[in-house]
Amino acid sequence: MSPSLYTLIEASFPDDRSRIALEAPDRVHGTAEWSYARLGNAAARYAALFSGLGLAVGDRVALKVEKSPEALAIYLACLRGGFVFLPMNTAYRPDEVDYLVGNAEPGLVICDPSAEESTREIAARHGVRHVLTLDADARGSFIDAAAKVTDALPPAACGANDLAAILYTSGTTGKPKGAMLSHGNLASNGIALRDAWRFTEDDLLLHALPIFHAHGLFVACHCALLSGARMIWLGKFDRDAVLRELPRATAFMGVPTFYTRLLSGDDFNRNLVGHMRLFTSGSAPLLTETFEEFRARTGHAILERYGMTETGMNTSNPYDGERRAGTVGFPLPGTDVRVVSDEGELLGSGEVGGLQVRGSNVFRGYWRMPEKSAEEFTEDGWFRTGDVAMIDADGYVHLVGRAKDLIISGGFNVYPKEIEELVDDMPEVLESAIVGVAHADFGEAGVAVVVLRPNRELDEAALLARLKQKLANYKVPKRAFFVESLPRNTMGKVQKNLLRDTYCDACRS
Structure with a gap:
């Protein structure tokens, strides 16, 4: 049996586990620094708490809370215990939460204390056994319950095909679909990115992304955790906070909006980023103008990549070599891409068609939607991304449109x-x-x-x-x-x- 994602992550911890895994400089209450030892111990205790509540391997744990170190530890606890992690966007309204809870049928929902009343109503309606609360400053019934747990749940024997997380993505039907991501999907993609982007335990990643999204949770956190690196853990993107922390960071991951906001003032310049080695952008197309202005202002070429909730990252501009504006680079190791016509014929370089991918990163299908899952795959096993693309003569992938009105x-x-x-x-x-x-x-x-x-x-x-x-x-x-x-x-x-x-x-x- 292949090792679980948690086993791989824990094996990547530094030999000296007193080293800091993350620090939260904007934390109001509680300790701002978490060592790798503390993070691992919290994951073990939280997993024991879930087990003590009666959750079994494969049961879902839904999380709708503000970003915090405890929230990351809950994710790791799910990986350790074999529970399926279900993050929810903190902006979701009760009707959206109601659908997800009814569809996923979690055994536990953890929410912000401000949403406890509505969440309990939703949980009761769908037969959810447990609701706990957690705020951004480590207060709530979850923290109270976890404080009483002294046991450590041993890591579950999860294989590559076992389910690790469900991330919901809306679709053309109007109802969100739960993308089922396995331990193998996440592990293979995390390792590919760590190696492609040269992450080591010497890195300090400035983390300003949300963690209910694949970008912040999987791409950013896995690169750091699988290399034993350190993270500066900002609760959200705040321009002043990012400018304050950048001079000591080595890597930063953002969406294009982050970069346009950084460039909006003259106080963002190359003096702030002299220690940086990597800026990446994803989740939306990066305008060529933004790429060029950023390079002129800082001397750094933003590394753009391309992925989806269902697949993780598929392609990346090179770490070494030309990062071409307007492209998303080459397929990552372990991932294949192709462009086909509407009739399914393979197209050559320079020809525009539907982009398809395959590899160990590609998800297992949509939760409880076997027919929809089957529709998204070709007979020979390629996933239809719904994106329209072109691969140029040098092998760079260009996204030229979207087929699903996204x-x-x-x-x-x-x-x-x-x-x-x-x-x-x-x-x-x-x-x-x-x-x-x-x-x-x-x-x-x-x-x-x-x-x-x-x-x-x-x-x-x-x-x-x-x-x-x-x-x-x-x-x-x-x-x-x-x-x-x-x-x-x-x-x-x-x-x-x-x-x-x-x-x-x-x-x-």
Whole structure:
């Protein structure tokens, strides 16, 4: 049996476990520094707590809390005990949480104390046995329960195919899909990235990403933990805090929005980043202008890579060699990519088509959706990413579009269908379309184009306010426009390309 991801992580801890694994400089309460020994001991005790609550190997642990060292230890506890980690975006509204809890049926939900009442109602509705609370400063019933545990649960004997995590990603059906990621998926991708990006225990990673997302949880944390490196653990991206910590860091991972915000002031310059060896960008396309301005300002070429919730990272610009603006580099070791036509024929260099991937990083399918899972794979085992791409003569992969109307706003995926269903359910609305347009800060933002029923009235502010009650803020369109009809082609399909052209400047100011 292959070693579990936890076994690999623990084996990568420094020989001297008193070395610091992470420090949280913006922590209000509690110890700001966590050694590797403390992190490992917490994972063992937390896993024992879960077992004591009656959770068995394979049971889900749902987490919807602010970023903290304890939250990372909970993730490691799940890996250690063979429990399946289910992170939830902290911006999710109760309706979104209700669907995920009902679908995943976790044995335990850990939430922020401020959401305890609504979470308990949701848990009771779906037969969840346990609800505990945890805030960003290590307060809550979870901490109280863990303090009473002195036992250490031995690592579970998990193999490469055993489930490690479920991350939900919305889809064209409007209902989120749970991507099932195995210990082998995460381990292979973590090792590939660690080696490709040259992480060692001498690194100090400035971590400003959320950890409910694959980028912050898997890409960033695994690179550090699998190399015995140290992390500066910021609760969120705060420009002043990042500028304060950068001079002593060696690596930083961000979404394009992070980089545009860093470049927004003259106080960001090469004097701040003289000690840095690596900046990476992902979760959304990095504009060539941002790449070039960053290089001119700092002397660093941002390393852009490409991945998905379902696959982890697939490609990366080279650590050594030319990092080409507008490309996502080459396939990572252990991952194959190809571009095919609509008919499934393999395309050559310079030809544009659907991007497909295969490798040990590719997920096991969607939770309790076998038919949907099967649809996403070709007969010869390649995963259809839904992205449109081209591979040039030098082997660099270029992403040229998205086949599924995906909007990437501030690094987060927004699927129009999920929003359209909520808009269409409003009694005043006949139909709607959500499209993504350029946004200076977020890269893209949603715009709602709405047709009202005869003799009904609804204004932009009221529509957006209703959506804010149902959706995480990053999913809520920035603008709404009302029209008499939506443009359609001869087959009756809404021509979203025309809507994007019409409202392309709606969010520029």
